[in-house]
Amino acid sequence: MNGSGRFAGYSLQAFQRDLVAGFIVGVVAIPLAMSFAIASGVKPQYGMYTTIIAGFLISLLGGSKFQIGGPTGAFVPILLGVVLQYGYENLLLAGMMAGVILILMGIFKLGVLIQFIPKPVTIGFTTGIAVIIFSGQIANFLGLREMKSHEDFLSNMKEIGMHLSTTNIYSVITALISLAVLIALPRVYPKIPASLVGLVISSLTAALWFSGKVATIGSTYGAVPSALPAFTMPHVSMEQITMLLPPALVIAMLGGIESLLSAVVADGMGGTRHRSNKELIGQGVANIITPLFGGIPATGAIARTATNIKSGAASPLSGMIHAGTVLIVLIVFAPFASAIPLSSMAPILMVVAWNMSERKEFVHLLRTKTSDSVILVITFLLTVFTNLTTAVVVGLLLAVIVFVKRMRDTTSVTSMVKEGLGCPQINILTLEGPLFFGAAHRIETSIMDSLRSHHGSLSGDSCFVGQTPRVLLLHMGKVPFLDATGESNLAGIVKHVASSGGRILISGIQPQPKAFLQKTGLYERIGQHHFFDHTSGAIVFSMNQLDLNRCLGCKQQAFHECSTLATLASFGDVKSER
Known part of the structure; x- marks a missing residue:
């Protein structure tokens, strides 16, 4: 609305209305002003x-x-x-x-x-x-x-x-x-x-x-x-x-x-x-x-x-x-x-x-x-x-603290596979909620705990306990926002997985987190070819990263391809690493 817009179509009738309204409000304002x-x-x-x-x-x-x-x-x-x-x-x-x-x-x-x-x-x-x-x-x-x-x-x-x-x-x-x-x-x-x-x-x-x-x-x-x-x-x-x-x-x-x-x-x-x-x-x-x-x-x-x-x-x-x-x-x-x-x-x-x-x-x-x-x-x-002054400052600070806590409570890390049915070499997690300073440490801790406990929970199969998965797949389709703290904690996870010989794949990432990772350079460190629009595509890619020797004797049968991979591994027809 510009200056002329406020008077658009002004007429004598409009002036009469303004005259009456202005007089009435003026009369009302006098005792209030004093x-x-x-x-x-x-x-x-x-x-x-x-x-x-x-x-x-x-x-x-x-x-x-x-x-x-x-x-x-x-x-x-x-x-x-x-x-x-x-x-x-x-x-x-x-x-x-x-x-x-x-x-x-x-x-x-x-x-x-x-x-x-x-x-x-x-x-x-x-x-x-x-x-x-x-x-x-x-x-x-x-x-x-x-x-x-x-x-x-x-x-x-x-x-x-x-x-x-x-x-x-x-x-x-x-x-x-x-x-x-x-x-x-x-x-x-x-x-x-x-x-x-x-x-x-x-x-x-x-x-x-x-x-x-x-x-x-x-x-x-x-x-x-x-x-x-x-x-x-x-x-x-x-x-x-x-x-x-x-x-x-x-x-x-x-x-x-x-x-x-x-x-x-x-x-x-x-x-x-x-x-x-x-x-x-x-x-x-x-x-x-x-x-x-x-x-x-x-x-x-x-x-x-x-x-x-x-x-x-x-x-x-x-x-x-x-x-x-x-x-x-x-x-x-x-x-x-x-x-x-x-x-x-x-x-x-x-x-x-x-x-x-x-x-x-x-x-x-x-x-x-x-x-x-x-x-x-x-x-x-x-x-x-x-x-x-004190009231507003304290009120706003309390409101910010409450907001951060509420946002933190909306964040979660959940496994995409049922208890005991996952693959020891592939850990698939869903991240949900904003990955920001109030929740970043909690998310990182949850992911690291999942990495430590993932294998021992697989139908009592303890042979892989303590081994880092070949692939950590993070589904981030429900992460609407990422800030510098969240990016830093995610970088720590990437470093940890990479130092153990694993790879991180990310699926369904939203525009803001993706753009932020590109700005910080973490997108390139993870690798452009490790980002997928859909989780299904990331899983197909993951199958080609497995250590087939670890597939021998595995009873999980998490995927349809598992029996085939185990058979191939037993005959030595496929290289153990891809």
């Missing part, structure tokens, strides 16, 4: 700035037709941690650095890597983030005073417990009114933005009956400016870049995941197909420019993108109109925003946290009682009790 900014430890207007600038640029430059960009709940614990540790100014620089990383990811076509993050990891950290957001709003819901924000969950819970005595009943009533609207209105009038209605009704209630008794945006953060801030280039030093690189990487990673997940949802709802790398570049540009105007990091917002599609959006223009709507509201209604109680906004984020918690998927995975359940729980707990 709430996410406050939860992230910055002033509410910064969330508005982000929605306006990043929202416009993501729709203009991104690779998804219906994507709506802006501040999101997923960023809340990350941004709050950066603000508490480094300050707001450094948050802006970290956001810009994240933008650069996102652009590089897009340029080097790394968008596809997001698909390799396992579901237990994404659900684990998403649910963990939801818990952090929800718990972070308890203080505003209750109207607690003299609260201090902390980076870790347990310290914040302890802080809440220490200040429960300062609960403000007026704040609780205001929050309950907002929460009641958020729960009830979607059931009756699902198309009306419940968050905005709940914010307005609870704010009016507080202004009329609880004036001066509840904390508001104005009393906590000061008046909300009615214009965008001036362009400001932050101070940048190498020391700052080094210091902020870890949080910038986390912001970029989470932003990439969130935006591409949102784009996938949009594809499913809108029947489109996004361009992941172009989307990453668009997100990156937006996150570089937005901090220059005071905005915080942004990404694709799944709920707002879904609302955009449901409202009839026809093109990316709806996202740009959504940004324009927020700008107009900021200019016209900014003075009224100062009167919004913080307790009116707390339920909005609590409902957002509840909706993003993936609770059904969480419970479903938990009930499977598998290794995925363990990864899910560990990622979730680490997200809540440590930080997102």
Whole structure:
């Protein structure tokens, strides 16, 4: 989908649809933008700035037709941690650095890597983030005073417990009114933005009956400016870049995941197909420019993108109109925003946290009682009790370990002949599963054990025990993949068999293993004429490699030709080696 493709066949009717959808999403985005900014430890207007600038640029430059960009709940614990540790100014620089990383990811076509993050990891950290957001709003819901924000969950819970005595009943009533609207209105009038209605009704209630008794945006953060801030280039030093690189990487990673997940949802709802790398570049540009105007990091917002599609959006223009709507509201209604109680906004984020918690998927995975359940729980707990970086890294490492073990368990070495019926001079084995670093040693050990035990198991015939077979035939038709470790172990087997005067034949080898062996030179060492498309052809070839003297007295009769070979050997009509 190129830029023109996103507007192909655009018409006046499509513009009307975009106008309606953009306005609706803009109205929905306003309370969320302020709430996410406050939860992230910055002033509410910064969330508005982000929605306006990043929202416009993501729709203009991104690779998804219906994507709506802006501040999101997923960023809340990350941004709050950066603000508490480094300050707001450094948050802006970290956001810009994240933008650069996102652009590089897009340029080097790394968008596809997001698909390799396992579901237990994404659900684990998403649910963990939801818990952090929800718990972070308890203080505003209750109207607690003299609260201090902390980076870790347990310290914040302890802080809440220490200040429960300062609960403000007026704040609780205001929050309950907002929460009641958020729960009830979607059931009756699902198309009306419940968050905005709940914010307005609870704010009016507080202004009329609880004036001066509840904390508001104005009393906590000061008046909300009615214009965008001036362009400001932050101070940048190498020391700052080094210091902020870890949080910038986390912001970029989470932003990439969130935006591409949102784009996938949009594809499913809108029947489109996004361009992941172009989307990453668009997100990156937006996150570089937005901090220059005071905005915080942004990404694709799944709920707002879904609302955009449901409202009839026809093109990316709806996202740009959504940004324009927020700008107009900021200019016209900014003075009224100062009167919004913080307790009116707390339920909005609590409902957002509840909706993003993936609770059904969480419970479903938990009930499977598998290794995925363990990864899910560990990622979730680490997200809540440590930080997102640790949670994702540990979750991914566990997922890799589990994957390697599962792949290892699928590999096997089995004999192609029944117990006691094989030929002492020909060992035929089937290899199954990927021959990679996690399974290569196991496969090699199994083959070597088979070489040692093969002859003694043949109907009690112990005369050939300890002798290496003339031919080791490996059927590799069920080996889809071979890596360097697998090749090295296979080379060791080839060397061992060759040093004992035997030969290795390979049948049914698949394209990737064959190509890899050709690259390493092992293909030539084995010999091109020792590779066969079918096992039957390899067996025919093997018959010509037998030591006929060893056929004398052999009772196995593994092949039809055995009696003939033994007779010939007894008369000395055939050379003993071929």
